[in-house]
Amino acid sequence: MAGAKLEPRDPDWEAKVRESFARQTFMETIGGRIRALSPGRCEVELPFRADLCQQHGYLHGGVVTTIAANAAGYAAFSLMPAGSSVLGVEYKVNLLGAAEGELFIARGTVIKAGRTLSVVECDVQAMRDGKQQPVARMLATYMCLEGKPDQPVG
Amino acid sequence: MAGAKLEPRDPDWEAKVRESFARQTFMETIGGRIRALSPGRCEVELPFRADLCQQHGYLHGGVVTTIAANAAGYAAFSLMPAGSSVLGVEYKVNLLGAAEGELFIARGTVIKAGRTLSVVECDVQAMRDGKQQPVARMLATYMCLEGKPDQPVG
Amino acid sequence: MAGAKLEPRDPDWEAKVRESFARQTFMETIGGRIRALSPGRCEVELPFRADLCQQHGYLHGGVVTTIAANAAGYAAFSLMPAGSSVLGVEYKVNLLGAAEGELFIARGTVIKAGRTLSVVECDVQAMRDGKQQPVARMLATYMCLEGKPDQPVG
Amino acid sequence: MAGAKLEPRDPDWEAKVRESFARQTFMETIGGRIRALSPGRCEVELPFRADLCQQHGYLHGGVVTTIAANAAGYAAFSLMPAGSSVLGVEYKVNLLGAAEGELFIARGTVIKAGRTLSVVECDVQAMRDGKQQPVARMLATYMCLEGKPDQPVG
Numbered sequence: 001m002a003g004a005k006l007e008p009r010d011p012d013w014e015a016k017v018r019e020s021f022a023r024q025t026f027m028e029t030i031g032g033r034i035r036a037l038s039p040g041r042c043e044v045e046l047p048f049r050a051d052l053c054q055q056h057g058y059l060h061g062g063v064v065t066t067i068a069a070n071a072a073g074y075a076a077f078s079l080m081p082a083g084s085s086v087l088g089v090e091y092k093v094n095l096l097g098a099a100e101g102e103l104f105i106a107r108g109t110v111i112k113a114g115r116t117l118s119v120v121e122c123d124v125q126a127m128r129d130g131k132q133q134p135v136a137r138m139l140a141t142y143m144c145l146e147g148k149p150d151q152p153v154g
Numbered sequence: 155m156a157g158a159k160l161e162p163r164d165p166d167w168e169a170k171v172r173e174s175f176a177r178q179t180f181m182e183t184i185g186g187r188i189r190a191l192s193p194g195r196c197e198v199e200l201p202f203r204a205d206l207c208q209q210h211g212y213l214h215g216g217v218v219t220t221i222a223a224n225a226a227g228y229a230a231f232s233l234m235p236a237g238s239s240v241l242g243v244e245y246k247v248n249l250l251g252a253a254e255g256e257l258f259i260a261r262g263t264v265i266k267a268g269r270t271l272s273v274v275e276c277d278v279q280a281m282r283d284g285k286q287q288p289v290a291r292m293l294a295t296y297m298c299l300e301g302k303p304d305q306p307v308g
Numbered sequence: 309m310a311g312a313k314l315e316p317r318d319p320d321w322e323a324k325v326r327e328s329f330a331r332q333t334f335m336e337t338i339g340g341r342i343r344a345l346s347p348g349r350c351e352v353e354l355p356f357r358a359d360l361c362q363q364h365g366y367l368h369g370g371v372v373t374t375i376a377a378n379a380a381g382y383a384a385f386s387l388m389p390a391g392s393s394v395l396g397v398e399y400k401v402n403l404l405g406a407a408e409g410e411l412f413i414a415r416g417t418v419i420k421a422g423r424t425l426s427v428v429e430c431d432v433q434a435m436r437d438g439k440q441q442p443v444a445r446m447l448a449t450y451m452c453l454e455g456k457p458d459q460p461v462g
Numbered sequence: 463m464a465g466a467k468l469e470p471r472d473p474d475w476e477a478k479v480r481e482s483f484a485r486q487t488f489m490e491t492i493g494g495r496i497r498a499l500s501p502g503r504c505e506v507e508l509p510f511r512a513d514l515c516q517q518h519g520y521l522h523g524g525v526v527t528t529i530a531a532n533a534a535g536y537a538a539f540s541l542m543p544a545g546s547s548v549l550g551v552e553y554k555v556n557l558l559g560a561a562e563g564e565l566f567i568a569r570g571t572v573i574k575a576g577r578t579l580s581v582v583e584c585d586v587q588a589m590r591d592g593k594q595q596p597v598a599r600m601l602a603t604y605m606c607l608e609g610k611p612d613q614p615v616g
Contacts, residue, residue, distance in 0.1 A: 025207045026214035029183075053179045055304060060180035061223055061242050066216025088215050089425060090449055092246035092400055092554040092601060094581045096574045111599060112558045116424065117397060117451070119556045119599065137573060137581065139554060139601040141398055141449065143425070150209060243579060244603055246400040246447060246554055248427045250420045265445060266404045270578065271551060271605070273402045273445065291419060291427065293400060293447040295552055295603065297579070333515045334522035337491075361487045363612060368488035369531055369550050374524025396523050400554035458517060 006040035006110065010082040013039060017074050020086075020150050024070070032067050034074070040110040042074040047103050059099035059126075061136075064106075068093065068122045068138040071108035076118040076142035077150070079110060085150035089117070091140035099135050101126030108138075118142045160194035160264065164236040167193060171228050174240075174304050178224070186221050188228070194264040196228040201257050213253035213280075215290075218260075222247065222276045222292045225262035230272040230296040231304070233264060239304035243271070245294035253289050255280030262292075272296045314348035314418065318390040321347060325382050328394075328458050332378070340375050342382070348418040350382040355411050367407035367434075369444075372414075376401065376430045376446040379416035384426040384450035385458070387418055393458035397425070399448035407443050409434030416446075426450045468502035468572065472544040475501060479536050482548075482612050486532070494529050496536070502572040504536040509565050521561035521588075523598075526568075530555065530584045530600045533570035538580040538604035539612070541572060547612035551579070553602035561597050563588030570600075580604045 010016060014037060021027065021034055030052055036043040044067045046052075046059075054060040069091055077086040108122040122138040164170060168191060175181065175188055184206055190197040198221045200213075208214040223245055231240040259279050266273040276292040318324060322345060329335065329342055338360055344351040352375045354360075354367075362368040377399055385394040413433050420427040430446040472478060476499060483489065483496055492514055498505040506529045508521075516522040531553055539548040567587050574581040584600040 020209045023209040024214065025205045026217060029205045051179045051183045055174045055177040056239075060178065060220065062216060062220025063180060065219045065223075066214065069215055069219075085210075088249050090246065090248040090398065090427075092244065094244040094574075094601060094603065095242050096581060112556075112596065119398075119558060121599070121601075134574065137583070137601060139556060139583075139599060141556060244552065244581075248420075248447060248449065250427060266402075266442065273404060273552075275445070275447075288420065291429070291447060293402060293429075293445060295402065328517045331517040332522065333513045334525060337513045359487045359491045363482045363485040364547075368486065368528065370524060370528025371488060373527045373531075374522065377523055377527075393518075396557045398554065398556040400552065402552040403550045 008039040008079055010080065012082065013078045016150065017078050020077065021074060030063060030066065032070065035105060037078065039078050040075055040113065042071045042078065042108045044071040044106045045103060048101060059104060061095060064099050064104065064124055064136050065093050067104060067106040068124050068136060069140065071106035072120040072122040072138055072140045073142055075108035075110050076120050079113045080144045081146065083149050084144050084146045085148045087143040087145055089141040089143050091138050093136050093138045095136050096134040099126060101128035101133065103127040104135065116144055162193040162233055164234065166236065167232045170304065171232050174231065175228060184217060184220065186224065189259060191232065193232050194229055194267065196225045196232065196262045198225040198260045199257055202255060213258060215249060218253050218258065218278055218290050219247050221258060221260040222278050222290060223294065225260035226274040226276040226292055226294045227296055229262035229264050230274050233267045234298045235300065237303050238298050238300045239302045241297040241299055243295040243297050245292050247290050247292045249290050250288040253280060255282040255287065257281040258289065270298055316347040316387055318388065320390065321386045324458065325386050328385065329382060338371060338374065340378065343413060345386065347386050348383055348421065350379045350386065350416045352379040352414045353411055356409060367412060369403060372407050372412065372432055372444050373401050375412060375414040376432050376444060377448065379414035380428040380430040380446055380448045381450055383416035383418050384428050387421045387426065388452045389454065391457050392452050392454045393456045395451040395453055397449040397451050399446050401444050401446045403444050404442040407434060409436035409441065411435040412443065424452055470501040470541055472542065474544065475540045478612065479540050482539065483536060489532065492525060492528065494532065497567060499540065502537055502541050502575065504533045504540065504570045506533040506568045507565060510563060521566060523557060526561050526566065526586055526598050527555050529566060529568040530586050530598060531602065533568035534582040534584040534600055534602045535604055537570035537572050538582050541575045541580065542606045543608065545611050546606050546608045547610045549605040549607055551603040551605050553600050555598050555600045557598050558596040561588060563590035563595065565589040566597065578606055
């Protein structure tokens with residue numbers, strides 16, 4: 001599929017992304033963490049936990065969407081200029097199979113990095129008995145808010 | 155907007171929905187609960203908590219999506235026949251404003267209840283200083299799995 | 309559902325919308341026209357034609373989407389300031405029933421009119437034997453390009 | 463991205479797809495045709511025409527969506543069993559750039575081929591001065607109607 005130009009516009013892109021991710025209290029609550037990071041790409045992983053499930057004992061679709069949205073949003077943020085923050089506009093998720101496994105991996109890839117809007121796709125896989133199984137696919141839009149730094153100024 | 159026929163096909167629809175919701179461990183983890191329920195409609199509410207936030211201290215979009223998907227999915231399930239379970243197919247969410255408030259309310263309404271597929275829309279509002287503020291809108295598809303009861307047979 | 313503030317910011321909003329619509333050659337090709345127009349709302353209608361069909365003789369889903377996107381986009385454009393143009397960002401369409409009928413009506417309503425982005429929902433109905441039947445539901449995002457007038461300056 | 467099993471279940475898949483496509487009068491009206499076809503993949507191309515445009519003289523987004531939906535739908539149909547027909551459930555389209563060019567190519571690829579539902583992604587590119595430029599990305603769901611042949615029985 002068409003790739004976007006994956007040139008960071010902020011030399012501090014990596015620290016900026018990791019600090020922003022670290023401020024998300026919800027990630028700590030559910031146990032999500034950055035697995036891999038490069039300009040325009042972000043992977044988020046989350047180990048299965050019995051307190052994150054839907055009615056049949058699989059990982060809740062809301063948790064799947066949460067890690068997908070984080071992988072997508074930080075993939076977009078990694079390409080944004082210094083002094084800006086990232087805002088989720090919309091996302092669409094297709095659920096492809098039961099979210100059953102020991103570990104879940106969401107991989108976000110920017111497919112268009114515009115000045116204002118970025119389009120990102122994200123793939124979520126479950127690790128089950130050592131094999132990857134497709135769980136979800138996301139197509140999402142993020143907005144760059146220039147002049148509104150993500151980091152709170154103390 | 156066009157309404158669907160909101161006639162339940164299962165006389166036990168309400169108990170079925172409440173029991174299924176109660177088996178979602180993730181709802182207990184984040185504090186979501188059913189606020190209102192009628193055939194083809196379901197409201198889920200969730201009080202703000204500081205451990206459910208994104209990087210700016212607002213409710214995480216994944217939590218917003220989670221309560222929206224539950225309101226939508228159980229609205230659909232309320233109209234499904236006895237002995238079936240509900241499967242999320244896909245959803246699309248537009249984020250309309252900062253998820254800032256003391257309480258969040260997701261209202262799902264079935265707009266088409268087909269034999270196999272149901273289409274549901276869901277509106278999420280924040281209660282902020284006693285006023286409702288729009289947070290998100292969802293348009294979602296759910297599938298009825300006939301002959302696969304949602305309740306585990308002990 | 310939550311309504312947006314439907315105050316036009318351009319006194320010439322109606323002429324602007326009608327002129328822009330009239331420049332769409334594709335609308336003339338397929339026979340679409342504005343049925344009703346008010347700030348934040350636009351209805352587009354299209355009579356059935358045998359040369360606009362899919363493989364079973366119903367109106368093609370692409371035609372359904374076209375009139376929905378026009379109703380949605382011009383609903384958004386009606387609220388944008390003078391000197392700006394409207395850009396489609398993304399849309400999602402759920403097909404609710406066979407596009408069978410004599411006339412198709414798409415009704416777009418702005419649910420959020422932001423400075424940069426607008427969110428619009430659109431409902432498409434078929435007139436069949438004098439009755440409306442649901443055909444599709446759309447949830448869409450449009451962008452305001454300020455300082456880029458829609459009208460070509462001659 | 464994760465690939466689906468691309469094994470056709472109907473030995474006549476190619477004739478079935480081409481015949482169904484040929485019955486779409488709208489494809490003839492706008493000049494769309496199959497460019498390439500294999501199990502689980504379908505490419506549709508459409509030359510630019512001045513009577514298919516939006517208000518700025520670019521190809522109308524509805525035409526872009528039409529060829530994307532056809533590429534996606536026939537990619538899904540190519541994997542469906544004999545005696546079934548394909549029904550569009552929903553699609554989401556992100557518009558990535560101006561639909562400006564001499565020729566437009568939509569490439570649909572099945573990412574999940576389920577018994578009832580298939581998930582397909584589709585990429586649309588414009589050929590402009592001999593180079594491909596991204597126009598749109600679609601993520602779509604199609605349903606298999608078993609026992610309802612697509613071909614009309616004369």
